[in-house]
Amino acid sequence: MSTRNLQGKTAVVTGTARGIGQAVALELAERGANVAICDWQDAAETLIAIEKHGVCALFERRDVGDRKQMEEFFEAVREELGRVDILVNNAAQSIRKPLVELEIGDVQKTWGATLWGVFHCSQLAARMMIAQGGPGNIVMIGSVLAHIPYVNSSPYNGAKAAVAQMACTWALELAPHGIRVNTIEPGWIDTPGERNFATEEQIREEGAKLPLGRLGRPDEIAKAVAFLVSDDASYITGSTLRVDGAVTLVK
C-alpha cells in the first residue's frame, strides 16, 4: 500500500489512455496527487479510475505536438486545478520504417509527439512552476533506444536521444528554481503500444530470453516515476534511471 506522500500536489501526465501513462497517472493519484491528463484518444476510463482515489482530476483530448492545444490545456489546468507541481512527459509515437522508406509525414508524426510534445509541455509547465515560486518536478519517459541504433526506428531513437539531452540541459537551467528534471529509460514493457509491434507468441518467447525472464510492467515504470517526484529523491536531478531489467547490459 502506497503512502499519500503527494497529497496537495498537482501532476500533469501526457498520453494516459493506456499503457505506461495510464499506470503513472493512477500511481500518482493513489499517492494523493490531483492529476490532469491529456491524450489524443479518449481517456475517460483513466479519468474515472483517478477520481476513485478521491483526488481532483481533469482530462482533455489533445495532441501534445500542437502548441496551441497544449497552451489551452495548461490554461485549463491552471483554471481547474490551480497549479502544476509535477509533469510527466509520457506521450510518444513511433512509426517504424527504414530510412529509405520513411515519408516526411511519418517523421513529423513521430517527432510531433515524441519531441515537440516534450518541448511544449516542459516549457509551459516550467513557466507555471517558476511563476508559482517553485519547486517542481519534470520526468521524461525516455527510452533505452536513445543510446541503441535499433534499426527501422531512427526518428523515434533520435527523438529520445534529443529528449535525454534536453532533460540534462533543463535540469541545470531550472535547478535555481528548485525544479528537478530527470529521465526514466524503460526497457521492453508490455503495453498496448508495444503489442502493435509484437505478437503474443513473440512477447512470450522473446520475453523469456530477457535477463529477468519477462517484459516489464507499466506499474513498474510508474513506481519509479513516483520515487523520482517524491522528496525521497530530493537530491536527484539531471539523472537517468534505467528501468530495463538489465536488457541493455546483454545487447
Ligand SMILES: NC(=O)c1ccc[n+]([C@@H]2O[C@H](COP(=O)([O-])OP(=O)(O)OC[C@H]3O[C@@H](n4cnc5c(N)ncnc54)[C@H](O)[C@@H]3O)[C@@H](O)[C@H]2O)c1
Ligand atoms: N512499451 C515499451 O516497451 C517502451 C519502451 C521504452 C520507452 N517507452 C516509452 O514509454 C512511453 C509510453 O509508452 P507505451 O508503450 O505505454 O505507449 P502506448 O502506445 O501504449 O501509449 C501511448 C499513449 O500516448 C498517446 N499519444 C500518442 N501520441 C500522442 C499525441 N500526439 N498526443 C496525445 N497523446 C498521444 C496514445 O494515444 C496512447 O494513449 C512512451 O514515451 C514510450 O516511448 C515504452
